[in-house]
Amino acid sequence: MEMADFKKEDYKCRIDPPIGTPVLCTFDPLRADEIYKLLRKRVRVTGEGTIKPYTDKIELMHITEIVPLSPAALSDQSFFADVSIADLIAASNVQPLNDPSVLAGGIPPDEDVDEMLKVIYDARK
Numbered sequence: 001m002e003m004a005d006f007k008k009e010d011y012k013c014r015i016d017p018p019i020g021t022p023v024l025c026t027f028d029p030l031r032a033d034e035i036y037k038l039l040r041k042r043v044r045v046t047g048e049g050t051i052k053p054y055t056d057k058i059e060l061m062h063i064t065e066i067v068p069l070s071p072a073a074l075s076d077q078s079f080f081a082d083v084s085i086a087d088l089i090a091a092s093n094v095q096p097l098n099d100p101s102v103l104a105g106g107i108p109p110d111e112d113v114d115e116m117l118k119v120i121y122d123a124r125k
Contacts, residue, residue: 001043001066004035011035013063015045020057023049027063034066042069 002022004013013035015023025045027035049061070091083091097103107113 001038023058023061025061025063
């Protein structure tokens with residue numbers, strides 16, 4: 001996170017991702033101290049955003065959660081490290097899927113899955 005603006009009624013910050021253009025973010029006043037402490041640090045944010053039409057780029061994101069990234073997550077060598085699956089799961093904060101029905105509805109019922117996959121694979125050629 002590179003900058004933040006703490007004006008009353010206009011709490012904003014800018015996140016510079018490793019790849020892509022910077023993302024303008026907004027946050028609630030209650031997060032001001034947390035945002036201030038994380039300035040000039042690598043962070044992972046979660047929130048709701050709006051995407052620009054025709055570009056699929058994030059136009060604005062409202063932060064609902066922000067966490068600093070650990071030094072291990074930032075290490076260039078971490079990709080090649082011999083890390084166990086359990087350690088990867090813990091570092092990724094991934095939870096098991098207890099109810100597979102939450103995945104239902106991802107594909108519209110009138111769509112042919114095989115045709116959709118064919119279009120995707122053909123587009124990659």
